Amino acid sequence: MTKKIICLIFTLVFCLCACAKTPVPAPDDTSASKNTKGNDTGFYVSGFDDATPVETKPTDKETEPEEPTVSKVSFAAVGDNIIYQAGFTDARNRANDQYPEYNFTPIYENILPEIQAADLAYINQETLMSGAEYGYSDYPQFNCPQHLGHQLEEMGFDIVNIANNHMLDMTTKGLLDTIEFWRTKNVTLLGGYENEEVYNTPIVVEKNGISMVFLSYTYSANGFQPSANYDVVVPFIDEDQIKEDIRRVKDAGDTLIVSVHWGNENQFEPTAEQRELAQMMCDEGVDVIIGTHPHVIQPVEWLTSSDGNKTLCIYSLGDLVAVMMKASNMLGGLCTFDIVKTGDEVTIENVVFNPVVHHFGPSYYNGKLYYLSDFTDELASTFAKVYGINANKQSLSDIVRDVIDTEFLPEEFR
Numbered sequence: 001m002t003k004k005i006i007c008l009i010f011t012l013v014f015c016l017c018a019c020a021k022t023p024v025p026a027p028d029d030t031s032a033s034k035n036t037k038g039n040d041t042g043f044y045v046s047g048f049d050d051a052t053p054v055e056t057k058p059t060d061k062e063t064e065p066e067e068p069t070v071s072k073v074s075f076a077a078v079g080d081n082i083i084y085q086a087g088f089t090d091a092r093n094r095a096n097d098q099y100p101e102y103n104f105t106p107i108y109e110n111i112l113p114e115i116q117a118a119d120l121a122y123i124n125q126e127t128l129m130s131g132a133e134y135g136y137s138d139y140p141q142f143n144c145p146q147h148l149g150h151q152l153e154e155m156g157f158d159i160v161n162i163a164n165n166h167m168l169d170m171t172t173k174g175l176l177d178t179i180e181f182w183r184t185k186n187v188t189l190l191g192g193y194e195n196e197e198v199y200n201t202p203i204v205v206e207k208n209g210i211s212m213v214f215l216s217y218t219y220s221a222n223g224f225q226p227s228a229n230y231d232v233v234v235p236f237i238d239e240d241q242i243k244e245d246i247r248r249v250k251d252a253g254d255t256l257i258v259s260v261h262w263g264n265e266n267q268f269e270p271t272a273e274q275r276e277l278a279q280m281m282c283d284e285g286v287d288v289i290i291g292t293h294p295h296v297i298q299p300v301e302w303l304t305s306s307d308g309n310k311t312l313c314i315y316s317l318g319d320l321v322a323v324m325m326k327a328s329n330m331l332g333g334l335c336t337f338d339i340v341k342t343g344d345e346v347t348i349e350n351v352v353f354n355p356v357v358h359h360f361g362p363s364y365y366n367g368k369l370y371y372l373s374d375f376t377d378e379l380a381s382t383f384a385k386v387y388g389i390n391a392n393k394q395s396l397s398d399i400v401r402d403v404i405d406t407e408f409l410p411e412e413f414r
Contacts, residue, residue, distance in 0.1 A: 068343030071209035075339060076118035077290050078111075078356075079317030079332045080164075081152075082126045083144040086323055086364035088136055091147070093365075102147035107321060107367050108155055110374070111334055111356060115156045118336065119207050122159040123152065123320070124259070124292040126166055129181050130174035140222075141169035146181055153185045159205070163191025163216040163235050164261040164293065168224035172232055179232075190216035190259055195231035202252040210341045211253035215245055218261040219293070237262065239280060246284040255287045255339055255346045263294040263316060266326065268403050270298050270315040279303060282311035287348060288337070289313040296328045297400070300335070300353050300408045312337060312348045320356070323364040327383065327391035328399055330358050331372070335408075353408040355400045362386045372396055373412050 083104075091102035099105070108115075115121045127142035134143045152160070160182060167175055179192035193199040203214045217237045226232050237260070250256045258281055263274050270278075270291075278289055282303040291298065291314055298315035305311075318332035337351040355372035359379050370379065375393050383389040397413060406414045 069209075069341075071341040073119045073207045073210050073212070073339040074117070074336065075120050075122070075288075076115055076334060076336045077122040077314070077317060078115075078124075078320045078334050079292050080124050080126045080295065080319045080322060082319065082322040083142065083148060084138040084323050084364065085136075086360065087321065087367060088144050088148075090365055090367055091145070099147065099151070102145045104148045104151050105155065108369055110369050110371065112155055114334060114336065114354075118156070120158045120205065120212075121156055122161065122259070122290060123157045124161045124164060124261070124317070125149075125152070126164050126292075128162075128166065128170050128174055128178045130170040130177045131181070134170050134174055134177075142166050143170050143174065149181060149185060153187055158187055159190060159214070160185075160187045161190040161216055161259045161261075161290075161292070163218040163259065165218060165220045165222045167191065167218065167234065168221040168226065171224075172227040172230045175226070175234075176230060176232055188214065190214050191218065191235055193233040193235065196233060199233040199235070200248070202249040204253050206253075210255065210339055210346070212339065213249050213253035213256045214259070215242070215249065215256070216259040217242065219263075237277070239277065242277075242281065243284055246281065246286060250285050254341055255348075256285060257288040257290065258286050259290045259292070261293045262291060263298065265293070265295050266328070267294055268296055268298055268328075268399075274315060278311070278313045278315070279305075282309060282313070283307075285309055286311055287339075287346065289315075290317070290335075291315045292317055295319050295322065295324060296326075297331060297333050297353075297355070297403050300351065300404055310348070312351060314353075319358060321358050321367065321369070323358075323360055323367070325387065325389070327389050327395060330383075330391060331396050331399060332356050332358070333404075334371075351408050352410060353404050354410055355396070355404075355413070357391075357396060372400065373410065 091104045094103040094106055095101055096103055127144045129146045129149050130143050136145060137143050179194060182189045188205050205212045217235045219237050221234055226234050263271055281289060283305040289311060294316045297318040301313050303311040303313050314335055317335060319329055320332050322329060334354045334356050338349045340347050340349050357370050357372050357375045359370055360367040361382055377392050380392045383391040400413055
């Protein structure tokens with residue numbers, strides 16, 4: 001063996017022994033294998049004290065989903081606004097500089113804050129406004145001053161329904177003149193259709209990013225039929241027609257609201273026909289049903305279809321303004337609710353039925369609306385003294401609790 005080979009072997013053996021004896025230092029509390037900089041957003045390469053944090057990017061699974069957009073429309077609805085002779089006489093007697101001929105606003109002033117606060121406010125205007133040339137009249141065939149229409153618009157009513165049993169009181173021409181008048185106002189008119197084309201055009205209101213579609217029907221026009229000399233359409237209740245209309249318009253907006261003038265007068269309980277029609281509308285996808293006509297309040301209910309559609313049904317809002325001669329006729333409701341759109345889903349929420357009373361004095365004059373919560377036995381005593389009607393606050397409150405589920409009532413009436 002040569003000397004070079006022997007030296008090479010000796011050097012290799014020496015190196016191996018030296019390595020075997022050298023201890024490997026144990027990690028201590030300052031080891032770079034721990035995050036010594038208090039930065040939880042990165043990590044360090046083990047074994048290097050001066051390691052640099054490595055930023056991480058979230059994967060698709062870690063990405064937070066975007067919150068859906070939420071929109072809301074607050075809605076207020078009141079019942080039958082029926083102006084008798086005492087009503088327009090009151091308005092003439094209350095004339096002032098702002099309203100020098102007829103001033104109807106004092107009747108409504110107590111409820112106006114809630115009407116004006118709502119994004120949309122509905123009223124069933126039961127008496128026609130055909131014009132002074134027809135003469136002003138009350139029961140059985142109504143026509144009241146158009147001054148009321150101007151003032152209702154100023155008060156904040158946005159949705160005006162005229163599909164009711166008095167819509168032909170001034171003949172077909174009177175109905176058309178009433179429609180023409182309302183077309184000059186900044187309101188959405190329901191139930192008045194000059195012709196088939198207007199009838200078949202969806203009525204859509206857009207507010208706060210939500211589009212609402214409206215339909216309207218009446219059970220009758222007190223035996224009158226529209227004249228064949230005109231193209232006007234009176235929307236009588238017909239189940240097949242209503243189904244067709246719903247299917248035709250429901251995709252034109254986010255939600256569908258139907259106004260229906262139906263039921264029996266002075267009955268707190270809906271008829272079988274009302275219930276059947278309401279369930280059919282629920283099954284067809286209607287979101288809200290606003291009922292009028294019975295002149296008394298009727299229940300508020302949630303209806304559900306077999307496919308899960310949920311419908312708010314207000315069977316009757318009762319009278320708003322009227323001078324009928326039963327305590328229950330003086331009691332109506334101001335119903336508020338929110339239409340909420342979350343993403344593509346629309347729900348009806350925060351439903352409140354707030355009872356109101358139409359108070360009037362001797363000979364039906366000095367009419368004024370009060371919330372039942374603010375009504376007093378002193379005010380009610382007028383009814384007892386003048387008309388012999390027992391309409392104290394307690395008796396009216398009892399009617400409300402008997403008819404309206406406490407789920408929908410203000411705290412005071414629960």
